[in-house]
Amino acid sequence: xxxxxxxxxxxxxxxxxxxxxxxxxxxxxxxxxxxxxxxxxxxxxxxxxxxxxxxxxxxxxxxxxxxxxxxxxxxxxxxxxxxxxxxxxxxxxxxxxxxxxxxxxxxxxxxxxxxxxxxxxxxxxxxxxxxxxxxxxxxxxxxxxxxxxxxxxxxxxxxxxxxxxxxxxxxxxxxxxxxxxxxxxxxxxxxxxxxxxxxxxxxxxxxxxxxxxxxxxxxxxxxxxxxxxxxxxxxxxxxxxxxxxxxxxxxxxxxxxxxxxxxxxxxxxxxxxxxxxxxxxxxxxxxxxxxxxxxxxxxxxxxxxxxxxxxxxxxxxxxxxxxxxxxxxxxxxxxxxxxxxxxxxxxxxxxxxxxxxxxxxxxxxxxxxxxxxxxxxxxxxxxxxxxxxxxxxxxxxxxxxxxxxxxxxxxxxxxxxxxxxxxxxxxxxxxxxxxxxxxxxxxxxxxxxxxxxxxxxxxxxxxxxxxxxxxxxxxxxxxxxxxxxxxxxxxxxxxxxxxxxxxxxxxxxxxxxxxxxxxxxxxxxxxxxxxxxxxxxxxxxx
Ligand code: ADP
Ligand code: ADP
Numbered sequence: 001x002x003x004x005x006x007x008x009x010x011x012x013x014x015x016x017x018x019x020x021x022x023x024x025x026x027x028x029x030x031x032x033x034x035x036x037x038x039x040x041x042x043x044x045x046x047x048x049x050x051x052x053x054x055x056x057x058x059x060x061x062x063x064x065x066x067x068x069x070x071x072x073x074x075x076x077x078x079x080x081x082x083x084x085x086x087x088x089x090x091x092x093x094x095x096x097x098x099x100x101x102x103x104x105x106x107x108x109x110x111x112x113x114x115x116x117x118x119x120x121x122x123x124x125x126x127x128x129x130x131x132x133x134x135x136x137x138x139x140x141x142x143x144x145x146x147x148x149x150x151x152x153x154x155x156x157x158x159x160x161x162x163x164x165x166x167x168x169x170x171x172x173x174x175x176x177x178x179x180x181x182x183x184x185x186x187x188x189x190x191x192x193x194x195x196x197x198x199x200x201x202x203x204x205x206x207x208x209x210x211x212x213x214x215x216x217x218x219x220x221x222x223x224x225x226x227x228x229x230x231x232x233x234x235x236x237x238x239x240x241x242x243x244x245x246x247x248x249x250x251x252x253x254x255x256x257x258x259x260x261x262x263x264x265x266x267x268x269x270x271x272x273x274x275x276x277x278x279x280x281x282x283x284x285x286x287x288x289x290x291x292x293x294x295x296x297x298x299x300x301x302x303x304x305x306x307x308x309x310x311x312x313x314x315x316x317x318x319x320x321x322x323x324x325x326x327x328x329x330x331x332x333x334x335x336x337x338x339x340x341x342x343x344x345x346x347x348x349x350x351x352x353x354x355x356x357x358x359x360x361x362x363x364x365x366x367x368x369x370x371x372x373x374x375x376x377x378x379x380x381x382x383x384x385x386x387x388x389x390x391x392x393x394x395x396x397x398x399x400x401x402x403x404x405x406x407x408x409x410x411x412x413x414x415x416x417x418x419x420x421x422x423x424x425x426x427x428x429x430x431x432x433x434x435x436x437x438x439x440x441x442x443x444x445x446x447x448x449x450x451x452x453x454x455x456x457x458x459x460x461x462x463x464x465x466x467x468x469x470x471x472x473x474x475x476x477x478x479x480x481x482x483x484x485x486x487x488x489x490x491x492x493x494x495x496x497x498x499x500x501x502x503x504x505x506x507x508x509x510x511x512x513x514x515x516x517x518x519x520x521x522x523x524x525x526x527x528x529x530x531x532x533x534x535x536x537x538x539x540x541x542x
Pocket of ligand 2: 328331333
């Protein structure tokens, strides 16, 4: 090891080319002897949205607490703490100098959106209107409520909001404040793509039009790309140390991160690159038909939501992606397949065992992770199960913890493992990306794909992260209609056709990055955007 890691080298089997410059310097903060150390800080800029890209547990919250003036950094020294003047001295001549001077003088105010919105009801009693009215400092609340479609839940108790509604209320509450510095820790969980794009535009407008400093942590790379002006990559060993790089252009930052190698730092952060395919993946290897379902309709009652499903076939051995806005009937369709709901027309006596991971994971009993998982599969602990499930989902470290003590991302990984470990004909995962960091999304995608291939399993995945869909799905099923009123489900189709249909509904076009082939959202009304729309090629540049 290089003497920094507390436990084991995070760069297993990787030759360390060069110790990064940052690690030869003092940290900005160390919590104690042999405790977590943070190297480097993001540099807020007025009028700009700065992004941080990296795994959880790497010191983002620590960095923000320093930038908010809540935590006085110790530069790694514990005997005599240096104080802000010395910290300022250490940052003289860097982009952070003026900002740190303001923090020292107590001149920085901050608004922040927490990562886990599900916990907001624990700390607030009252309805949406009461929560939001306390935050209306810029006179922008009405517009935020309108554009984030919060109107219908204004009088609803915070306890009764869905995850997607809580997320939009939390974003509005943060952006409505009038402060110097805004920090948003993940904006996309539980939001559909339309809502993600809207949130990104609102954040950009706050920076550009109000000249505010905004810092975001975001794991949906398509949205991060749209949102940020510059990017800091964060790497290190979660729990041991974290390094925040100097700012990079968003394109380079994401490309270097995906490639696993940071150019300026001369640093390898992952043994293998994350690769996207130039063409729609694996449509050629069609399996046998697992099940055919007829046209179906389902209504929740007079004047309530109704869904029409075009009959189709699901193939053995495929990963079928499901996309569409929130409230359009995706879960309703899933429940029709699982027999939890009976259709009004059509027959779903499909005779299928389905293993289902719901969107909101609620496994919080007082039970250890290992006990919980071994109650689901007798494969638990076998070398096969360890290699295919536990390792890619990074479960080893949390096996002895209680389900009720897990973080959002940990709970998600356990729930994905539980779903895949059950023996079933069809595996249905609703928003597996929620609360996973980028690395975990890629690992989970690989685990799900490999599982489908090796177990001849059929998997259906509902998700809003375009990168994850691109990595995961063989074919796509597109839902459209009017959310909460009526939905229509098309039959499964090839990725490219499905993406074209889906993105045309949203009026968003994607191109492929020249270097890495990753999908990138085109700027609205740019030349490429207009050209692709006129050619009907929303997903791939022609
Ligand atoms: P992130 O926001 O990237 O998930 P954090 O900044 O919250 O990461 O935490 C980074 C590491 O620092 C974690 O391992 C955490 O346990 C540790 N840590 C956070 N606060 C303290 C503290 N007050 N004392 C000791 N360790 C801490
Ligand atoms: P999605 O999974 O696409 O977000 P859902 O299938 O969960 O959509 O919901 C579609 C619509 O049906 C929503 O407006 C939802 O409020 C409504 N809905 C869901 N379940 C019920 C129910 N049991 N009774 C009445 N309305 C329902």
